[in-house]
Amino acid sequence: CLTVPAMWSDKAKATMREAATMAGLIQEDDHRDRLMLISEPEAAALYCEKKCEQFNLKHNDRFMICDAGGGTVDLIVFEIDERSGRKLRECTKGHGQSCGSVFLDRRMRKLLKKKFKEYLSTIPASAFESMMDNFVELIKPQFDGVEDQFITLPASMNLASLNNPAIGLEDGMLCLTAGELKKDVFEPVIKEVINLCEEQLQKAQRLEAIFLVGGFGSSNYLFERVQEEFGSRVGLVAVPPRCELAVVRGAVYFGLNPHVVTTRIPRYWYGIDTTTTFEEGVDPPSYKIVRADGSVRCDNRFSVYIRRGQPLDIDNCVSKDFFAYYPHHTTCTLYAADTDEQPRYTTSPGVHKVANFTIPMPSLTEVMEGEKVDLTIKMYFGEVELRVEAVIRGKTYGTTCTFDSE
Structure with missing residues (x-):
């Protein structure tokens, strides 16, 4: 695991x-x-x-x-x-x-550079990292927001005899007050x-x-x-x-x-590209398709399989029926959207292509070339990983997945 x-x-x-x-x-x-x-x-x-x-x-x-x-x-x-x-x-x-917590480290590094800005040119990089190690290993896990914290300056800094109360430097020790640690490092x-x-x-x-x-x-x-x-x-x-x-x-x-x-709980809307009845005044004219039978369809519609934020049983399976002509394989493209509202089109803002699933056609000796073969695509969204299978003539087959570049 x-x-x-x-x-x-x-x-x-x-x-x-x-x-x-x-x-x-x-x-x-x-x-x-x-x-x-x-x-x-x-x-x-x-x-x-x-x-x-x-x-x-x-x-x-x-x-x-x-x-x-x-x-x-x-x-x-x-x-x-x-x-x-x-x-x-x-x-x-x-x-x-x-x-x-690495963002605490970044803010601490910024605070130290601010305190030692007058001496940065003389401080060896190893000495600076030694102070950061002190913060990461001792101060960061134990800090309670009440106690001031102290860092012993490495000898290589050559600042042991320097006293600068303005930055909390005294007798080779750097004092970091609880207030400045909260304000500049932890609270943000x-x-x-x-x-x-x-x-x-x-x-x-x-x-x-x-x-x-x-x-x-x-x-x-x-x-x-x-x-x-x-x-x-x-x-x-x-x-x-x-x-x-x-x-x-x-x-x-x-x-x-x-x-x-x-x-x-699904983090995304999942669906496929399909066509639906064209709605004048709603759908873009460029998406209008007029078929041979005279029906007017809208291309690039987002057909929802899974609704974002709706509870989903882990063994939930969404099945869709398709067909292919033997012996050719068929493909299915899955889209996802991280949007509050259900997307209308696969081209809508926030929609991205997840993957193409190729369903291989098995050898069917009783089927003639060019004959239509019915198949069912099953998609499992409740598991940690997306899983897609195809059922052809009662047998379940795996699919080949090609994920889109991110």
Whole structure:
């Protein structure tokens, strides 16, 4: 089982599977379940679900995972379902943003350069990085917003005897006040995390718990700020044991029981290109098609398969009937849109081509060349990865997928 960021596209996940094959983790002819993919916040949710009993979470309770890592912060909300064993239902569309702990590092680097601007030309790069290491390893995880922090200047800086109270420099020590660390380093980033949590809470309407996981999730100050903002509205704000390992341990649980999650929320509208009755005054004249039978059709219409934000069972299958002329194969192009409203056309803003699926024609000895062959295309959108199959004459066949460039 491999974990992938929640913001990854279908193509990115397919590329990960291809890389795993090239690396020898799986073989091309292995069953697809030989390698399973799971999003990082979902894996973390499975880990926290194992801890739900100790946190007294029960049937119908909702909890949010705030997976705060180095680069991104991903959020997901699940509801506990105990009607047939302990299961999880995703109940809001997950969200993520680039506001992880590396952005604290960037702001800290900027603060140090501001403080030492008069001496930058004389400070060796290694000495500057030594101060950054001190921040990353000691100050960042332990900072509580109250205590001032101190950095011992490396001897190579040759500033040990310099006193400059204006920048907090005295006797070879740099004092960073709690106030300036909050204002210049922590608060701008943590406010983004809190805004993400607020958005998810509004969508979920209620939460019984918020779990902070990931490397950044272990930050004392992040916990205190989330507790401060949501403690009165959410019953529990907690950091589970070994929260930095929540994703990898959750991936193990998923491998052992991939059916714990029963419902997911699609991040996109999915559909295909089709034609519909042309509407004068609504559809562009350039999309008008007049067929031989006199009917007037509109080209490039977006025919919806899956609605963005609507709960979807993991085994949900959308079936569409097609036909091909033997022995020729047929293709199907899938489109997606990350828009609030349902797109009308496959050319509308926000719509992009996901992939072309080629359905190979099997050898059918009883069929003559040029004869029409009925087939059914089945698309599975509730799984972590998009899966497309074709049913021809009662047998199921895989499809060849070519993802569009991003």
